[in-house]
Amino acid sequence: MAHLDKKVEDLVHKLEEKYKSMGQDLASYLEGRLYENYVPYWDYVHLDTLLTLQKPKTDIPDEQIFIMYHQVTELYFKMILHEIEQVANEPVVSKEYLIEKLKRINRYFIILTDSFTVMSEGMEQQQFLEFRMALLPASGFQSAQYRMVEIASTDFVHLVGKDFRSKFDRNSDIEEMYKYIYWQAGATVLSTGEKTLTLMQFEKKYNDQLIQMAVDYKNTNLWARFKQLPKEDQKDENLISALRDLDLNVNVNWPLAHYKTAVAYLQRNPTDIAATGGTNWQKYLPPRFQKRIFFPELWSENEVSEWGKTWVRQHVSNVK
Helix, strand or coil, X not given: CCCCCHHHHHHHHHHHHHHHHXXXXXXXXXXXXXXXCCCCHHHHCCHHHHCCCCCCCCCCCHHXXXXXXXXXXHHHHHHHHHHHHHHHHCCCCCHHHHHHHHHHHHHHHHHHHHCCHHHHCCCCHHHHHHXXXXXCCCCHHHCXXXXXXXXXXXXXXXXXXXXXXXXXXCCCCHHHHHCCEHHHHHCXXXXXXXXXXXXXXXXXXXXXXXXXXXXXXXXXXXXHHHHCCCCCHHHCHHHHHHHHHHHHHHHHHHHHHHHHHHHHHHCCCCCCCCCHHXXXXXXXXXXXXXXXXXXXXXXXXXXXXXXXXXXXXXXXXXXX
């Protein structure tokens, strides 16, 4: 029998060492490979299953678009969380490593924001206004993965509603701060300020998980990992630029893409149409009201005071 190629031989030896270290027999695993089928693309990505996950509640055609776009969005959020988790678990984070991960995360958010025309321009308005009523109380507000991205990006105190933020600091009790989390303002009954069913459902399912995540990421969120870098590395312009881009992508560009769409579909004079679940989109989505900023140390006082206003002037008409 011909001798094995040197590269193949080296790989066999490495595999033998790998399986030996786990108390396993390499020959048995190699024999199993003889009977294993090749994996075609459609099985690898579970295509048949994926294409059956759209379950509209109505026969209105554009509801299919609505469902698929939100599913795509959640997959991008999962990709973003995958990148952040790697940063959190890296034993020692270097400046170069953090920049690369931030570039990836920003790329995902740019794609998400640019793709939002699927929502703002890709559905017939009348169809949207009809099928949305069948979705109550479900709302994109209930995307827990988006909340996870926020929690994993910054010190939790920066997610407290701006009117209560001064009561806390990064070392305050997470559960106490969570009582004042900013997103509560986005799911209150417009007329009474009471919690909507949308918010109550969300809190029942995710509160414990999100609070635990905030505890786990206290010292490993993106800002914490940045602050753990040597002081000189924290001055790197490319790194600061990547962090500022992330702040804008998550806290300005993404919510305002939603706001622009809400204005197109829901704003009517003299009375605006409430969003699905009764979410208070007029006061919740515009960043100028929430002043939610992940990395306030990287912004000037003027930039903070003008937070989000430039985008609104450029993209949304009739907004004061």
